[in-house]
Amino acid sequence: MSMISAFYGSKSILITGATGFLGKVLMEKLFRTSPDLKVIYILVRPKAGQTPQQRVLQILNSKLFEKVKEVCPNVHKKIRAIYADLDQNDLAISKEDMQELLSYTNIIFHCAATVRFDDHLRHAMQLNVSATQQLLLMANQMTKLEAFVHISTAYANCNLKYIDEVIYSCPVEPKKIMDSMEWLDDSIIEDITPKLIGDRPNTYIYTKALAEMVVQKESGNLNMAIIRPSIVGATWQEPFPGWIDNINGPTGLIIAAGKGFLRALRATPMAVADLVPVDIVVNLTLAVGWYTAVQRPKSTLIYHCTSGNINPCNWGKMGHKHLMCIVPTSYLVGVTGPWMTKLMNRLLRTLSMLEYFINRSWDWSTYNTEMLMFELSPEDQKLFNFDVRHLNWMEYIENYVLGIKMYLLKEDMAKIPEAKQHFKKLRNIHYLFNTALFLIVWRLLIARSQIARNVWFFIVSFCYKFLSYFRASSTLNA
């Protein structure tokens, strides 16, 4: 019997960000492995004309939850969507709902965040820092709470080259910044943002670092843990390979390259693409929740969920073998439209922000994550596998690309051979164009520079000598 499954089997669990990429996979795994759990409370806001309940129904009716419905047919009765808006200071939770949460919650998984790199500092502060503080306040009043797991990011301290499993301080206290957001107007905040974020690349990373400081300061006697995933990608194995539903990070890169919008990117091919499949992150998160509640470590433990130091994949390998070759595209076979143009504009805007991460590598320590692996029973090591050593990157990325087509772009898989042909054609045009450009530049150089003429003469005479030698030796052999 799995200890982790049994542990969650009797719990009331609160998840923030359950409608997001990571949150959905977390919920799915919880229901699939612990179908007897009491309830999952999720904090949801209405969106795109849908009430929180309608949003939950849509999630449950998605492909991701097909397996869950088999093992937990009454899953819809076990999700309680609680109206909440993390953009509001009090999170906009009603008194009755708040009472219920405070009385029954056993475990909290805090996944909600704004993951937009270029979000206005005021908004990023509210969602990533103030909402975390508000949740900690709530957690401190929960009578049955056993563990609080906060999802951070491995890049929270990307201003450092080597990152340990500790909380690093930012120069200005989060409280001071939160207070100043109350009275500074937007344009002044924009002016001081570069000074505040310092050597971190954007407001997302900066506010995630501040959130960790808030966790450190305000967790009181809670059993607290922080998980720092690197770049979260499509599922590796569970519930099926290649599932993905948003265009953030590498997914956007793959789509833009596949659609032919992105033919070149300033990237260091040897820099490590520190990807982790979302099911790995979820498995670690559930194992951490269990360990934190059962073992009650004396201090907040931080778990790095990264792949680069264990089983590295670099951007060069990823881009060459897959982005440019496998991704056959609907764009190339003529399926375009306003939504695609909108999507591409959004992608191209964010790609420039990704360059920071594509051209650098980091080294994360993983002592706590490794320690936890050894704490699991052999059965849990299999059921909640977060060991990336066995991941075959080529196979993973191939499934990732197919997953993008199937689950995200919802494209017709029957068109793959036709699209491949088109892609080949486009690539040949690209090579032809580059060759022509090279020849023109070279011709101009020869016309203007004596050195270029000398080099050209050297190359031509070398080729001529080589050919003469080759011809002479083949005549002798005959």
Ligand SMILES: NC(=O)c1ccc[n+]([C@@H]2O[C@H](COP(=O)([O-])OP(=O)(O)OC[C@H]3O[C@@H](n4cnc5c(N)ncnc54)[C@H](OP(=O)(O)O)[C@@H]3O)[C@@H](O)[C@H]2O)c1
């Ligand atoms: N994806 C990655 O590569 C990555 C890497 C490292 C760390 N992380 C961390 O992992 C966590 C989850 O990321 P993700 O990729 O799943 O992000 P995501 O798909 O953008 O999900 C964000 C979640 O936060 C919720 N949220 C945003 N604003 C809210 C508000 N005002 N009120 C209530 N809920 C709100 C969203 O709800 P709506 O559906 O209503 O918008 C959504 O459920 C984040 O903490 C992120 O920092 C992610």
